[in-house]
Amino acid sequence: MGRPLIQTIISRLRGLLGSSQQNTPVTADAIDFGKRLIPETEHRIPRRLLDDNALKVAYRLQDSGFEGYLVGGCIRDLLLNKSPKDFDVATDAHPEQAAELFRRSRLIGRRFKLVHVRFGRDLIEVATFRTSHDNLSEEENQDAKQCDSGMILRDNVYGTMEDDALRRDFTVNALYYCPKDHCVYDFANGYQDLQQKRLRIIGNPDARYREDPVRMLRAARFAGKLGFTIEPASEKPIFELGHLLGKIAPARLFDETLKLFQSGHAVESYQELRRLQLFEYLFPQLEQLLKQNDPNLPVDTLVLNALSNTDRRLAQNKSVTPAFLFAALLWYPTQLRMEKLIREQNMPQLPALHEAANQVLSAQVRSTAIPRRFSTPLREIWELQLRLSRQSEKAAARTFEHPRFRAAYDLLLLRENSGEPLNGLSQWWTDYQTANPEQRHSMSQEPEKATRPKRRRRRRPSNSPAND
Ligand code: ATP
Ligand code: MG
Numbered sequence: 371m372g373r374p375l376i377q378t379i380i381s382r383l384r385g386l387l388g389s390s391q392q393n394t395p396v397t398a399d400a401i402d403f404g405k406r407l408i409p410e411t412e413h414r415i416p417r418r419l420l421d422d423n424a425l426k427v428a429y430r431l432q433d434s435g436f437e438g439y440l441v442g443g444c445i446r447d448l449l450l451n452k453s454p455k456d457f458d459v460a461t462d463a464h465p466e467q468a469a470e471l472f473r474r475s476r477l478i479g480r481r482f483k484l485v486h487v488r489f490g491r492d493l494i495e496v497a498t499f500r501t502s503h504d505n506l507s508e509e510e511n512q513d514a515k516q517c518d519s520g521m522i523l524r525d526n527v528y529g530t531m532e533d534d535a536l537r538r539d540f541t542v543n544a545l546y547y548c549p550k551d552h553c554v555y556d557f558a559n560g561y562q563d564l565q566q567k568r569l570r571i572i573g574n575p576d577a578r579y580r581e582d583p584v585r586m587l588r589a590a591r592f593a594g595k596l597g598f599t600i601e602p603a604s605e606k607p608i609f610e611l612g613h614l615l616g617k618i619a620p621a622r623l624f625d626e627t628l629k630l631f632q633s634g635h636a637v638e639s640y641q642e643l644r645r646l647q648l649f650e651y652l653f654p655q656l657e658q659l660l661k662q663n664d665p666n667l668p669v670d671t672l673v674l675n676a677l678s679n680t681d682r683r684l685a686q687n688k689s690v691t692p693a694f695l696f697a698a699l700l701w702y703p704t705q706l707r708m709e710k711l712i713r714e715q716n717m718p719q720l721p722a723l724h725e726a727a728n729q730v731l732s733a734q735v736r737s738t739a740i741p742r743r744f745s746t747p748l749r750e751i752w753e754l755q756l757r758l759s760r761q762s763e764k765a766a767a768r769t770f771e772h773p774r775f776r777a778a779y780d781l782l783l784l785r786e787n788s789g790e791p792l793n794g795l796s797q798w799w800t801d802y803q804t805a806n807p808e809q810r811h812s813m814s815q816e817p818e819k820a821t822r823p824k825r826r827r828r829r830r831p832s833n834s835p836a837n838d
Contacts, residue, residue: 405532408554408561415448415547415554423489424457427496428549430471436463437499437531439546445554446542449564450596455633459496460534460546468496483526501529502537502573532557539578539585540592540604541570563601569593570601579607583614587626590646594630594638608646615651620739624692627652627738631695634684636677652737655703655730668789669702675788679780693747694777696740698784704730704752719756727752747774754778755785759795763814766802779803 424440431438438461444454461468465483469475474488475496485496529537531546535557538544542564546555554561558572569592571578571585579586586608593600615623630639630652643649650657659669676698680690707726711717717725727749734740740748750772757769758778769775779799786796798813805813 404557406556406561407551408556410552413449413554413561415445417552419448419453420547420549421454421457421492421494423487423492424459424494425549426489427459427472427487427494428461431459431461431463431468431496432550434463434471436461436467439531439548439555441497441546442538442543445545445547446560446564446596448547449545449554449561457494459494460499460531461496462499462528462531463496464498464528465496468498498528499531499534500537501527501533531555536572538572539582539588541572542592542596542598544572567596567598568601569596569598569604571604575604576607576611579611580614583611583618584622584626586612586615586646586648587623587630587643587652590642590648591626591630591633591635591639594640594642595633595635597638605646608648612646612648612651615648620735620737623652623737624739624741628692631677631680632684632690632692634681636680637674640673640677653699653734654737655733656699659702659706667702667706672702672784672788672790673699675784679784691744691747691777692740693744694751694780696734696744697748697751697777698781700730700734700748701752701755701781701785705755720753723752723756724749747777750774751778751781755781758782758799761798761813761815763811766810766814770802 420440421444424444428438428440438459440457441460442458444457447454463471465477465485468485469477472485472487476486476488478484478486483498487494487496535544535546535555538558541558541560543560544556544558545560545564547553548555559570563570569589571589589600589604589608592598630636630643633639640649643652644660649660656669656673659667660673663670676695680695683690704723704726707729708719708722711722711725712719715722731740731745731748751774754769754772754774755778757765757772760766760769769778772778779796782792782799783796786792786794802810802813
């Protein structure tokens, strides 16, 4: 065996075991250097299920003298008879070279340079083979950047296909499909793991989670979505490293939250997140309430019902919005704060809600961002929770006309169905929607007139600030 080959093997071994001193054991079969080709007769991915545009991209790359493979989640999902969310292509062409081959392409990303090739509304992501961060030359180190905790800040060092396979997150995500020979290329034992429904991180688990803590959330998501078991050595460090998610940009955690809860497997993903003690890094205020386990507040039931509603809507091809998801998940933290402000500071209900909403949302955006296009309707959904309890004819008619009525009514239903004692209010609104004007008139209640003495309304000065 020549010296360079021995050095390559030693360097690869170091990469797989992680460069830092770790005491987490790596199971022996996690290390696999062999390349395995799985023929079409064995993997049986039907050619008609391969995305035409992804194939066009791979063929164009191959015809131009580069390599081009379909890779990642799409191959994993096809092998599991699921329909892939998107198709990704991997190549040895550098991003600039790949971009030149396609008229409708765009170079994107700084941390991780990629090429997007557009086909109408369809988008194919083309990524250049990358290598792991261990044992890089000084020049290469400028294109790779890691901070003290081991987190990768920039990842633009290119390598071979095998290098690329080993820098991916889970073995089942490191499978490549070659459109020329129709084989699946496996460098990390992913094919076997997939058949055994096992999620295994490639290399040293501790080091790989430190490099990118979001991989822990991805572990929860794939375990939930695919119904896989996380292999013990891949699971163990998660309980100690969850706090590293605090270093991830809230905007990225918002995107990951949507992938977790708006991809059709929200309930399973939530259960995995809680089991792995990761939920608290996405929704700390909600986790605190869940831990308190107040028998008078159906927090866990409301979360589970909200998530299973989302899954059901997606299964029926109905739309879902992050505004509703966040409104439902953060309702009880907000309601409790509002009640505290009313009790302790004697605040009227509406200003107390506004103040509680401000406090809860400004604490939440330290974990996950909430873009304004979602936080504005979210606040309206909350405000309508108060207005829905006013059942006079005029107030009900105004509430019913509000553009956010439907979402607010859905949240009210969720609350009452989860066990919050609302005295049949959601049924009242269900009936209201199909009632004719006469019926609405007789349904309406005028509790304010009957029970409260008339008060003079205080007029708001014309220059008072708006709600938000
Ligand atoms: P899905 O698209 O169904 O959510 P996916 O596995 O395709 O799942 P993507 O986020 O589309 O996930 O990423 C495509 C591929 O890129 C993955 O399959 C994996 O090989 C690799 N990858 C993505 N994120 C990471 C990461 N944080 N660390 C290492 N590899 C990653
Ligand atoms: Mg994908």
